[in-house]
Amino acid sequence: MFEVAKGPQGEFVFKGRLDASQVERAREALGELKGSGVVDFKGLDYISSAGMGVLLGVQKKLSGSGHSLTLVNLNSHIREIFRIAGFDRVFKIE
């Protein structure tokens, strides 16, 4: 199960498992972004390439207007696959 909510600072808070069957929920939520934004991964246990593709699409769209996504609170496993995918060079990860 995957859930996305808005945090107190306007950040997107991801929770659960973001797999290929759940990507539309993430795409819909992030689609409202008009400027830079933060995605909090604190409650996210798992993400696959399908979810990573959604983040990449948003980042590409935002970069056209000089904005970007910042990803925070990644667990060690997600951090590892983001490094393997080279996402640490595409996103600001804190």
Added chain:
Amino acid sequence: MRQPFKRELGSLDALFAFAQTFAADHKLDERTTYAMNLALEEIFTNMVKYGGGDDAVSVGLDVRDGDLVIEFEHSGAVPFDASRWTTGAADRALEDREPGGMGLHLVRRLMDEFVYAYRGGAAHITLTKHLGGA
């Protein structure tokens, strides 16, 4: 253990539940379990999207001689050797990146062996990960 899964994205929950049971039975650590789940999803979703053929994919999980072995059998699939498919996706700049390809890249990096065979009218993919190492 082996089980057939209907070839649709809605099967992912059942596939993960199958993997979770296996991980608990074999006391796999979290890192290995994550890699197993990711490999299962990436190969299975590829078969859903591009495989053609039968409505079900047979998935097997085993530990043999200290290795985690993940097997997929898909009858009637369109022959496509995913093990030889290459991408420079991870090295590309943001503006040059396109969706797709990242899943197989991750599987190849997280698994120690990736073997594809087409025999008897079925695609067979066998992934192996050495346990107990980095």
